[in-house]
Amino acid sequence: xxxxxxxxxxxxxxxxxxxxxxxxxxxxxxxxxxxxxxxxxxxxxxxxxxxxxxxxxxxxxxxxxxxxxxxxxxxxxxxxxxxxxxxxxxxxxxxxxxxxxxxxxxxxxxxxxxxxxxxxxxxxxxxxxxxxxxxxxxxxxxxxxxxxxxxxxxxxxxxxxxxxxxxxxxxxxxxxxxxxxxxxxxxxxxxxxxxxxxxxxxxxxxxxxxxxxxxxxxxxxxxxxxxxxxxxxxxxxxxxxxxxxxxxxxxxxxxxxxxxxxxxxxxxxx
Amino acid sequence: xxxxxxxxxxxxxxxxxxxxxxxxxxxxxxxxxxxxxxxxxxxxxxxxxxxxxxxxxxxxxxxxxxxxxxxxxxxxxxxxxxxxxxxxxxxxxxxxxxxxxxxxxxxxxxxxxxxxxxxxxxxxxxxxxxxxxxxxxxxxxxxxxxxxxxxxxxxxxxxxxxxxxxxxxxxxxxxxxxxxxxxxxxxxxxxxxxxxxxxxxxxxxxxxxxxxxxxxxxxxxxxxxxxxxxxxxxxxxxxxxxxxxxxxxxxxxx
Numbered sequence: 001x002x003x004x005x006x007x008x009x010x011x012x013x014x015x016x017x018x019x020x021x022x023x024x025x026x027x028x029x030x031x032x033x034x035x036x037x038x039x040x041x042x043x044x045x046x047x048x049x050x051x052x053x054x055x056x057x058x059x060x061x062x063x064x065x066x067x068x069x070x071x072x073x074x075x076x077x078x079x080x081x082x083x084x085x086x087x088x089x090x091x092x093x094x095x096x097x098x099x100x101x102x103x104x105x106x107x108x109x110x111x112x113x114x115x116x117x118x119x120x121x122x123x124x125x126x127x128x129x130x131x132x133x134x135x136x137x138x139x140x141x142x143x144x145x146x147x148x149x150x151x152x153x154x155x156x157x158x159x160x161x162x163x164x165x166x167x168x169x170x171x172x173x174x175x176x177x178x179x180x181x182x183x184x185x186x187x188x189x190x191x192x193x194x195x196x197x198x199x200x201x202x203x204x205x206x207x208x209x210x211x212x213x214x215x216x217x218x219x220x221x222x223x224x225x226x227x228x229x230x231x232x233x234x235x236x237x238x239x240x241x242x243x244x245x246x247x248x249x250x251x252x253x254x255x256x257x258x259x260x261x262x263x264x265x266x267x268x269x270x
Numbered sequence: 271x272x273x274x275x276x277x278x279x280x281x282x283x284x285x286x287x288x289x290x291x292x293x294x295x296x297x298x299x300x301x302x303x304x305x306x307x308x309x310x311x312x313x314x315x316x317x318x319x320x321x322x323x324x325x326x327x328x329x330x331x332x333x334x335x336x337x338x339x340x341x342x343x344x345x346x347x348x349x350x351x352x353x354x355x356x357x358x359x360x361x362x363x364x365x366x367x368x369x370x371x372x373x374x375x376x377x378x379x380x381x382x383x384x385x386x387x388x389x390x391x392x393x394x395x396x397x398x399x400x401x402x403x404x405x406x407x408x409x410x411x412x413x414x415x416x417x418x419x420x421x422x423x424x425x426x427x428x429x430x431x432x433x434x435x436x437x438x439x440x441x442x443x444x445x446x447x448x449x450x451x452x453x454x455x456x457x458x459x460x461x462x463x464x465x466x467x468x469x470x471x472x473x474x475x476x477x478x479x480x481x482x483x484x485x486x487x488x489x490x491x492x493x494x495x496x497x498x499x500x501x502x503x504x505x506x507x508x509x510x511x512x513x514x515x516x517x518x519x520x521x522x523x524x
């Protein structure tokens with residue numbers, strides 16, 4: 001680990017029972033292992049035979065290794081790293097989707113994961129129906145959705161198309177609707193996986209504006225990005241993940257140069 | 271349980287999605303829920319009353335009540351097996367409780383079952399079958415059958431995620447089980463030497479509990495009711511326990 005170790009700053013506030021204001025998340029020595037069957041054993045018989053022989057061979061892949069990470073309230077953390085380094089896995093652990101093989105995750109505050117735009121959309125349903133379904137999946141109440149509905153449609157710029165099945169939408173329209181739903185409420189902890197570059201230029205601006213609002217409202221944010229610009233623009237801190245471990249942690253510009261230096265040699269580091 | 275209350279609206283939305291999407295592109299839409307078992311009943315009535323000939327008073331009511339029972343159980347089980355894989359993308363990206371998917375499929379099946387009871391009642395009336403107060407017992411039978419099917423759904427849905435062949439295997443098993451249950455034939459056509467087979471088939475108790483109030487116009491015999499209750503409670507308990515045990519592994523395998 002390079003740069004500051006932030007864990008010592010505010011010890012012990014990860015306790016979910018504590019009534020301190022502010023949403024935060026903490027990973028405590030988190031490791032996560034994927035087990036990929038070497039032979040594709042998907043039949044019961046093959047499984048039984050291998051199990052009896054004691055020969056269930058798995059390709060073990062440690063996507064995260066002993067990750068200690070404390071995300072402070074109001075912080076905007078940018079995660080960078082090469083493909084397959086464990087960035088997405090880290091987000092999925094933070095989202096509460098994947099349970100760590102060992103270690104502990106403590107979050108305080110509701111997590112809004114936006115890992116892929118349009119997750120949970122049903123293409124046979126109309127835009128309107130999807131707004132309800134999707135927002136319910138994100139944990140909103142029916143009442144809150146009704147109240148926010150007009151706002152969502154307006155932000156998405158879908159107009160009368162909101163009552164057409166979304167299979168008739170363009171990719172951009174789907175992305176706009178998804179972003180509008182997910183960000184209709186100021187989240188407590190927002191997780192973003194490379195979803196900022198959706199739609200046309202005008203919509204991208206609106207998204208960026210909304211992100212700025214969230215930053216101003218001190219929303220705790222974690223975003224995975226491959227773009228230096230996005231990182232510098234949106235993040236107050238950055239973590240570089242490499243081979244499932246944290247390689248560097250600190251100011252975005254510095255962490256990015258360390259990363260860029262290794263990836264493409266010193267010349268490319270800006 | 272408290273989770274269930276919290277996520278009630280989401281469960282209902284998923285049930286609505288299931289129901290809407292299934293028939294969205296068809297011309298008569300929802301009516302298929304009622305029409306499909308009626309048509310099957312017609313086919314079976316023609317086949318069995320004119321070709322194989324067995325002697326059952328008012329076969330249409332007998333077979334239609336059996337079919338509604340079986341369709342619910344079978345379709346619920348099959349749909350549950352694909353409910354997790356079918357929502358794989360969602361399961362890997364949003365922290366939704368995973369049990370809501372098999373639950374929503376079984377609930378959607380219940381809606382279909384209740385709707386399909388309407389044409390059954392119409393047939394009962396049209397064929398001059400006596401309408402008895404025993405029909406009021408049906409909700410109890412449906413709850414027992416629902417609990418049993420939900421238990422099976424919770425049991426097989428993670429299995430189907432871990433082992434793809436389970437889906438095929440259970441498909442065949444369900445067919446075999448149907449022929450071992452007097453769904454479309456009466457007990458009387460079986461030779462005495464085979465009847466023990468049916469007697470030990472627990473599905474039969476559930477079926478009689480459902481069919482007796484409709485077809486025989488009486489409450490089901492106590493032994494059947496006890497077996498059906500035990501089955502409903504036991505399967506639901508086993509299903510919940512096993513699903514909880516495997517739940518965290520599901521996103522890794524879907």
